[in-house]
Amino acid sequence: MSPTSGRVAIVGGSIAGLTAALSLRDAGVEVDVYERSPQPLSGYGTGIVVQPELVRYLVEHGIDLSSLSVNSTAMAYVDALTGNTFGSIPAEWRFTSYNTIYGALLKLFGLERYHNGKCLVGIDQDADIVRMRFSDGTSSEADWVIAADGSSSVVRKRLLGLEPRYAGYVTWRGLLQTGEVADDVWDYFDGKFTYGLLEDGHLIAYPIPGRDEGEPRRLNFQWYWNVTEGPELDELMTDTRGTRLATSVHNKALNPYSLDQLHTRGEKLFGPFRDLVVNAPSPFVTVVADATVDQMVHGRVILIGDAAVTPRPHAAAGGAKACDDARTLAEVFGHGGDLRTGLQRWESRQLQQGHAYVQKVQEMGARLQHGGNFEPGDPAFRFGLPSGVPSAGL
Numbered sequence: 001m002s003p004t005s006g007r008v009a010i011v012g013g014s015i016a017g018l019t020a021a022l023s024l025r026d027a028g029v030e031v032d033v034y035e036r037s038p039q040p041l042s043g044y045g046t047g048i049v050v051q052p053e054l055v056r057y058l059v060e061h062g063i064d065l066s067s068l069s070v071n072s073t074a075m076a077y078v079d080a081l082t083g084n085t086f087g088s089i090p091a092e093w094r095f096t097s098y099n100t101i102y103g104a105l106l107k108l109f110g111l112e113r114y115h116n117g118k119c120l121v122g123i124d125q126d127a128d129i130v131r132m133r134f135s136d137g138t139s140s141e142a143d144w145v146i147a148a149d150g151s152s153s154v155v156r157k158r159l160l161g162l163e164p165r166y167a168g169y170v171t172w173r174g175l176l177q178t179g180e181v182a183d184d185v186w187d188y189f190d191g192k193f194t195y196g197l198l199e200d201g202h203l204i205a206y207p208i209p210g211r212d213e214g215e216p217r218r219l220n221f222q223w224y225w226n227v228t229e230g231p232e233l234d235e236l237m238t239d240t241r242g243t244r245l246a247t248s249v250h251n252k253a254l255n256p257y258s259l260d261q262l263h264t265r266g267e268k269l270f271g272p273f274r275d276l277v278v279n280a281p282s283p284f285v286t287v288v289a290d291a292t293v294d295q296m297v298h299g300r301v302i303l304i305g306d307a308a309v310t311p312r313p314h315a316a317a318g319g320a321k322a323c324d325d326a327r328t329l330a331e332v333f334g335h336g337g338d339l340r341t342g343l344q345r346w347e348s349r350q351l352q353q354g355h356a357y358v359q360k361v362q363e364m365g366a367r368l369q370h371g372g373n374f375e376p377g378d379p380a381f382r383f384g385l386p387s388g389v390p391s392a393g394l
Contacts, residue, residue, distance in 0.1 A: 006143025008333070009034060009132065011120050011155055014041055015098070016305035016322035017148035018105035019057055023327050025109075027334025033109070034118035034132070034140070036149070040106065043098025044250065044284065046173050047208040047220030049193070049383055050094040051320035056327065058104055068104060069094040070207050070217050072192050077376045080196030080203050083270040087376035093193060093383070097208045097220070101319070120154045123301065130300045145301045146329070148322070151289065152247055153307035159298050164289035164310050167362075169201065169369055170236065171288055171313070172223040172262055174280030175208075178216045181275045188272040189219055196273050199371040200226050203273055221276045222313075223266075224288070226369055236261075236285065251282035258285065288312050288365070292358055296325075296347045304329060309354030314364035316383040321357055324385070325350050356386040 008024055010017045013035030024031045035041070048054065050069050059065055075091035078084065106114065122133040123145065130145045147155035151164050178186070188194075189205045196203035205221040227233045238244045239253035249258070262285075266277030277283075291310035296303045305322030328350065332342040364381050367374050374381070 008144045009142035010146045012149035019323045020326035023330030032113045036119035038117040049316035053320035053324040069096040074192040077195045089377040147307045151306040151310040164291040167288040169226045174283040176219045185275045202368045248286040250284045312361040314361045
């Protein structure tokens, strides 16, 4: 007998997990979401380039894209030290924020079957059931578990012993409100995506929506630093309590020396970039890392999004890839055919897409972080998922 969908548990309640949960529920599947955070998530407002896959569920359910994002008309390439222009191309993109997309999805899903404070510590399965154990002493069972618990996936670690591999650089992120930089600096970045190129790294900057609908837009930036693994990286990632953090150090936990480094190096940048960096009220730092798997379906446990393939952010489609994993997986569960066969086809297609995307962003990172040739508008490095990946099929 072909296995049936039964009850599905999703570990990880971020954008991918919510997209999977909503799509599965629409397909008639009983689904619960288990999120480790004790309160609703926050991406600290950080920016996201809108891709069709990212917002497909929201748009198909009547949400106006203009209420979620701001538009742009160009992509500019400049020397981040001198301000000399390498070129500019027309580029019609829309920009949003993590909080905007997450909030819209959570509102649609609701809180009844969204369980906060559920930090997974253990998971095992047999031919019929998957058992999950959480740090609060509770446990749960499901017919299927979908791991959407991100780049530091506990499920992937328990199944495969696999953690992301450091890429050799970190990214500083920051957000500024209207009035936190001069009007001429705001105008320099508004309405476009700007690359600030350096011999040993790069910056990006673009506008994103206000925190709430109707509020003024904000400016979002990232500055990628090459940092040698070992003592240099360990010091940067050590917080004010002396704890070496694995992924991110948020602003309130930044040790003073790290923040001073950011401001000292920022003072050397071309004026508009300098003003973004030194005036951002709550910058924070995150490591850049990769992870890939050769298998997404492990018995009754399925990896999606960054829990399966963790890409660098340079092609602005990591969230889109995760949502595409989620939506197409829900189609398999809701199709009604042989589930195992459908999962095999789905896995083959999503792995092909994920591996191609990782290769693309690794090549982008190699050029951007080491002064390589990065031509304006190079089609090989256009934002988005790789083209030419065949349909998953059902």
